[in-house]
Amino acid sequence: ESEPLPKIEIMLRDFGDPSLTSYVNITIAILDRNDHNPYFPSNVSGTIIEFNSVGELIVTIEADDEDVGENARFTYAIYSGNDEERFGIIPHNGTVFAAEVLNKTVQKYYQLGIMAVDHGEPARYTQDLGYVNIEVLDFNDNAPSFIESTLFAQLPENRPAGTVFHHINVTDSDVGSNSILRFSILESESSHQFIIDPISGFLTSNEIFDAENVT
Numbered sequence: 001e002s003e004p005l006p007k008i009e010i011m012l013r014d015f016g017d018p019s020l021t022s023y024v025n026i027t028i029a030i031l032d033r034n035d036h037n038p039y040f041p042s043n044v045s046g047t048i049i050e051f052n053s054v055g056e057l058i059v060t061i062e063a064d065d066e067d068v069g070e071n072a073r074f075t076y077a078i079y080s081g082n083d084e085e086r087f088g089i090i091p092h093n094g095t096v097f098a099a100e101v102l103n104k105t106v107q108k109y110y111q112l113g114i115m116a117v118d119h120g121e122p123a124r125y126t127q128d129l130g131y132v133n134i135e136v137l138d139f140n141d142n143a144p145s146f147i148e149s150t151l152f153a154q155l156p157e158n159r160p161a162g163t164v165f166h167h168i169n170v171t172d173s174d175v176g177s178n179s180i181l182r183f184s185i186l187e188s189e190s191s192h193q194f195i196i197d198p199i200s201g202f203l204t205s206n207e208i209f210d211a212e213n214v215t
Contacts, residue, residue, distance in 0.1 A: 005029060034071040034120025038063045040130030046096065050104040050139045058087075060095040061130050063116035071120035079129055080113035087112060087134070102136045110134040140178040146170055153203060157211040168201040 006028045013021045046059025065072040076094040078087065087110070088099040096112065113129035146168065153166035172179040183196045195204045 034067055034118065034122070034124055036066040036071075037124045038065040038072075038074055038116045038118050038126050039128065040064070040114070040116070040126060043131040043133065045133040045135070047135045047137050048098060048102060049137045050102050051141070052098050052102055054098060054100060056098045058096045058098060058134060059132060060093065061114050061132050062094055063126060063130065065118055067118065067120065071118055071124075073119045074116040075119070076114055076116050078112050079115040081111050086110070089114065096132050096134070104136045104138055108136050110136075138175045138178050140174055142173040142178075144170055144172040144181050155205060155209060157209050159205060159208065161205055161207050163205045164202050165205060166203040168196075168203065170201060 008026050008028070010024050010026060011021055012023070013019055040061065041064050044059050044061045048056060048058050061076070063074045063076070065074070074094070075091045076089050077091065078089050078096075086098070086100050086102060087096055089096050094114065094116070096114075110133070112132040112134070114132055115129060116126045117123050118125075147170060151168065155163070155165040159165070168183065170181060172181060182198045183201045184198060185191045185194060185196050193206050193209075195206050196202070197204070
């Protein structure tokens, strides 16, 4: 069905004296018979961040067909995996979108079975479903917090600089990159006297302290 269109030249001659002729070139279109079923070359995967906008596009799945023309133009529909109707699909291009606001804590993974039908006469359907796998990602909606509301650390006097003396415990209810935390000391009159490990939260002295000189 990918061969070039055949072309012929027609001659028309009369029986006059002298005989006169005319010529015309004809390109012959071979009409496609809808003799192939559409199919999905591969499954696809997509992600969406929870608390999304309704109508947000997620991923596109595309069918293929060895026919041509209208016989290779498709309409897509979600066949399975959408009992709660949380997703929709654009019929003419196979783009899946969120039909409601999603929440990762309700359900994190979805698998939608997609069917495609061509526009031939009679129409043909995909014999096997194409699958769209969707993961709902965490939205960074929780601020990191200190486990203790009030912190009090003790450092024995006359310890050398570089003494690790306290660990700050923190938490974050988010997941993934949204739960990766970094510590830092804000600039103040005393900030140069201490160092905090930005990853672990361990406090270290940056000089030697004498209790009699600290008020």
